[in-house]
Amino acid sequence: MEMPMMRRSILVVLGVLVTTLLLGSSAAAVAVSTYNVVSLGAKGDGKTDSTEAFLSAWAKACESVNPAVIYVPAGRFFLKNMVFSGQCKNNAITFRIAGTLVAPSDYQVIGNAGNWISFQYVNGVTISGGILDGQGTALWDCKNSGKSCPSGATTLAFSNSNNIKIVGVTSLNSQMFHIVINGCNNVKLQGVKVIASGDSPNTDGIHVQLSTGVTILNSKIGTGDDCVSIGPGTNNLWIENVACGPGHGISIGSLGKDLNEAGVQNVTVKTATFRGTQNGLRIKSWGRPSSGFARNILFQHAVMVNVQNPIVIDQNYCPNNKGCPGQVSGVKVSDVTYKDIHGTSATEVAVKFDCSSQNPCSRISLQDVKLTCKNKPALASCSYAAGTASGMVQPSSCL
Numbered sequence: 001m002e003m004p005m006m007r008r009s010i011l012v013v014l015g016v017l018v019t020t021l022l023l024g025s026s027a028a029a030v031a032v033s034t035y036n037v038v039s040l041g042a043k044g045d046g047k048t049d050s051t052e053a054f055l056s057a058w059a060k061a062c063e064s065v066n067p068a069v070i071y072v073p074a075g076r077f078f079l080k081n082m083v084f085s086g087q088c089k090n091n092a093i094t095f096r097i098a099g100t101l102v103a104p105s106d107y108q109v110i111g112n113a114g115n116w117i118s119f120q121y122v123n124g125v126t127i128s129g130g131i132l133d134g135q136g137t138a139l140w141d142c143k144n145s146g147k148s149c150p151s152g153a154t155t156l157a158f159s160n161s162n163n164i165k166i167v168g169v170t171s172l173n174s175q176m177f178h179i180v181i182n183g184c185n186n187v188k189l190q191g192v193k194v195i196a197s198g199d200s201p202n203t204d205g206i207h208v209q210l211s212t213g214v215t216i217l218n219s220k221i222g223t224g225d226d227c228v229s230i231g232p233g234t235n236n237l238w239i240e241n242v243a244c245g246p247g248h249g250i251s252i253g254s255l256g257k258d259l260n261e262a263g264v265q266n267v268t269v270k271t272a273t274f275r276g277t278q279n280g281l282r283i284k285s286w287g288r289p290s291s292g293f294a295r296n297i298l299f300q301h302a303v304m305v306n307v308q309n310p311i312v313i314d315q316n317y318c319p320n321n322k323g324c325p326g327q328v329s330g331v332k333v334s335d336v337t338y339k340d341i342h343g344t345s346a347t348e349v350a351v352k353f354d355c356s357s358q359n360p361c362s363r364i365s366l367q368d369v370k371l372t373c374k375n376k377p378a379l380a381s382c383s384y385a386a387g388t389a390s391g392m393v394q395p396s397s398c399l
């Protein structure tokens with residue numbers, strides 16, 4: 001008699017648990033608020049201005065106490081410049097983009113706006129999927145012709161924000177920088193594609209500055225400027241499995257433009273491929289006084305394919321010889337490791353350390369570096385640089 005009662009009791013308890021779990025999961029599913037931009041007036045015809053519908057969707061998502069999804073279905077959505085601001089009532093807003101966002105083809109419309117799509121003071125925002133078409137070709141043509149033109153808009157910018165994810169996003173033909181992370185903490189970019197021609201001016205792929213804990217993974221970047229540019233105040237940056245080309249490589253800098261400037265430290269670039277780029281792994285600073293620095297940098301597992309300057313530190317950067325002739329860089333470069341770097345250089349000097357005479361580069365390490373030049377032996381050049389070489393190092397180290 002006792003056993004059946006016990007079984008019934010267990011079954012009742014199990015039933016209550018299952019019901020609770022089911023109710024809990026359905027409640028969790030209901031707790032996400034979804035806003036379809038088309039339901040709010042957006043049209044995916046590529047010409048109707050859908051800016052207000054997107055801003056309306058953001059306002060609703062930001063006011064929601066539940067996690068929110070802003071859904072952009074298939075189609076081409078014409079958008080002028082937009083600013084999405086926090087603080088919001090929840091910390092989990094996802095832009096799920098199945099379509100394409102299209103900037104105005106007339107660069108005068110947003111060319112002086114600074115940014116096309118901007119997020120500021122937000123927490124927990126995810127951008128998932130979609131194509132961001134900056135339609136920048138007309139502005140590039142204007143700049144390349146030497147005419148007076150607007151500076152152009154960055155396609156996607158996050159500033160003063162935390163816990164950001166940019167996943168599976170494609171940035172196409174940005175007017176200026178493609179993606180900028182400025183003053184942010186804990187940012188993950190994964191599966192990002194950047195597409196622009198090799199002669200598109202000032203179109204850095206991903207620019208990071210004044211930010212901590214940024215990760216860039218599994219991304220493919222081809223553009224007319226740096227694939228990734230790392231500005232002052234960048235700490236704890238991890239870049240892994242990135243393909244670069246065309247472009248100007250992965251660059252720390254330019255640093256030292258300002259006299260009082262935050263430094264760069266704890267940067268890892270791992271498993272990167274450079275094809276036909278102007279530079280591979282570069283650190284550059286202005287040739288003038290500054291409190292800036294770059295230290296604790298690891299470049300590991302990089303492949304160079306016909307790269308003009310595979311490994312370069314340039315501390316005498318002085319574009320157009322304005323503002324710095326006759327001066328030397330105050331930026332201190334130290335503890336930089338190049339490990340397992342292989343491939344081909346398009347020029348004779350495959351390794352160039354052109355450091356500051358006043359603040360020489362220190363503790364530079366070359367480990368298992370093999371770079372060759374097609375028609376002649378590759379060379380290394382050092383000015384005011386000190387460090388060590390170990391394992392196979394070709395060209396012969398000048399440290």
